[in-house]
Amino acid sequence: MHVHNLKNLCVAALLCVLPAAAFANPLGVWAGSVAQGTETISVSATFTERSVDIHFAGAAACRVKATYQKADGRALLYGFEISTNGGPFCDNLWRNVLEVDYAEGDDTLKISFGSSGKWSGTLDKQG
Helix, strand or coil: CHHHHHHHHHHHHHHHHHHEEEEEEEEEEEEEEEECCCCEEEEEEECCCEEEEEEEECCCEEEEEEEEEEECCCCEEEECCCCCCCCCHHCCCCCCCEECCCCCCCEEEEEEEEECCCEEEEEEEEE
């Protein structure tokens, strides 16, 4: 009976550790662009373990933070927060979801989100 309890504890510990190992966040600085139709916006994103700080350049000209929510298959889902410096583009992101398609070791990742339509693009690892 004691061995059975020990096995259950080991299984429970593995279930807590495996999701974190299987869904590594893309740490560091990434840059590229997102597009919707013919409109393109340059993007830089700095990922930490629990969030991403995104800067949209050009006409959007704003910054916004998104907090990690969960992994869904290969995708990592982040929830946008209130824009740090305002601007209609970033203000419209509040309460929307940023989807990041990334596998550990990749030098590129794909992002997509909704803001007056579906935006998507590819970012490359910097440095």
